[in-house]
Amino acid sequence: MELPQIVMDEITTINWDPKFHIITKTYDDFVRTFCVCNHGFVVEEVYDNFMGVNGHSMRDKLSDNTNFAFLVRVELTEPIENTSDYALSIATITNNLGGGKPILQRLGDLKKGRRSTWTRLEKSNIIPTFDCVTHGDIAMALPHRIVVDIIEGLEALDKVLPGVASDSTLLYAPEIKLYSMRLEMDKNMKTKIEGLYAVGDGAGVSRRIVGAAATGIIAARDIIKKIDF
Ligand SMILES: Cc1cc2nc3c(=O)[nH]c(=O)nc-3n(C[C@H](O)[C@H](O)[C@H](O)COP(=O)(O)OP(=O)(O)OC[C@H]3O[C@@H](n4cnc5c(N)ncnc54)[C@H](O)[C@@H]3O)c2cc1C
Structure with a gap:
């Protein structure tokens, strides 16, 4: 997620890396914020088989944005337990759709069921800090359950941090964490x-x-x- 720093300031001035844990309404899934990067930059994270995104903050170079990972926890039981394989297959399909690059989409476009374009992105009040991306539709790549979890999770977070679930909030995918x-x-x-x-x-x-x-x-x-x- 990437959004204007001002949206997060109220909480990040108290806690530099706040952790929010959310249970989503539809699926009862666990979603959490991870690695809040104040005044940060979204960066590429290159794995053997795909390119994901991550974020970092720098001491001397500040952006006008905050970014953080928004992670849906997936647990599998049977017939397979290997969540790493599942995550890697999602990351691969996301990269394929992005022509080898991560996909970038505005939350408003995701909710309206349309892909983002640079023209639409330019109308937003936020400039992406990472542009080695393909503007696209994350709903074409991530499973429906995960998309619903992300939207509902952001809407819950918006009650604490108004503006988080604004139409202009940027989503980059894939971002996966393997354990x-x-x-x-x-x-x-x-x-x-x-x-x-x-x-x-x-x-x-x-x-x-x-x-x-x-x-x-x-x-x-x-x-x-x-x-x-
Ligand atoms: C992109 C990214 C961002 C993260 N951001 C955060 C964050 O903001 N905050 C946070 O708390 N955590 C973060 N983490 C998680 C954190 O980095 C890990 O939890 C932590 O580094 C784990 O420490 P470790 O010592 O167990 O393993 P590692 O740090 O992975 O260390 C294992 C070491 O073993 C070496 N090694 C592997 N195989 C061999 C071998 N056969 N012989 C010799 N050496 C070997 C590796 O090269 C490596 O140096 C992030 C992780 C990633 C990938």
Whole structure:
């Protein structure tokens, strides 16, 4: 999502990276904000098979916009559990539709069921910070359930931050986050294999920098206990 910084100022002056967790009306799904980039820039994120988007803020160069990821949590049970495959197939189809580039669409166009064009984008009160995109229709690429979740999630967020769900809000796709399976281990991060500890995202026990670091400290404390100084 990318929108004018002024829309987010009221909350980001209190908390630089606010986390909103929303349960959507239609599907009862979990949607959340992630990685709020104040005065930030949307950037490309190149994977082996597709190009997604991400965001960052810089110390000396400020834009007039805020961007953040808006993520719908997907859990699968049977016959497949592999959400990574599912996410990658969505990302691939999105890239195919975008001719190898991410798709950019205004929220108003998404709701009206039409693709965005540069002419329509120019009429908005926001200038995209990332232009290596194809203006298109995200509803052609993302599953209906995810599109509904995104629209309903933004409408819920709009009640707290008026303007978030404005027609001019920009959506870039695909943005996906993949998580590892969680290994079996005890509360000290020790696996069943003697002497082997697993920590961080790869072990499936964290999803962010501080969490990953904390799991490393927990393991290190347990290892230190066993060392005879
Ligand atoms: C684009 C992006 C944006 C993110 N933004 C945020 C954010 O704003 N805030 C936040 O809190 N978190 C963010 N995260 C998540 C955060 O980066 C991770 O949760 C965190 O880095 C996990 O730390 P880690 O040490 O477990 O794993 P990593 O940081 O992935 O470290 C694993 C290391 O192991 C190395 N490695 C892999 N295989 C081998 C091997 N065989 N031999 C030797 N070395 C190997 C890798 O090169 C890597 O350096 C973001 C992640 C991504 C991808």
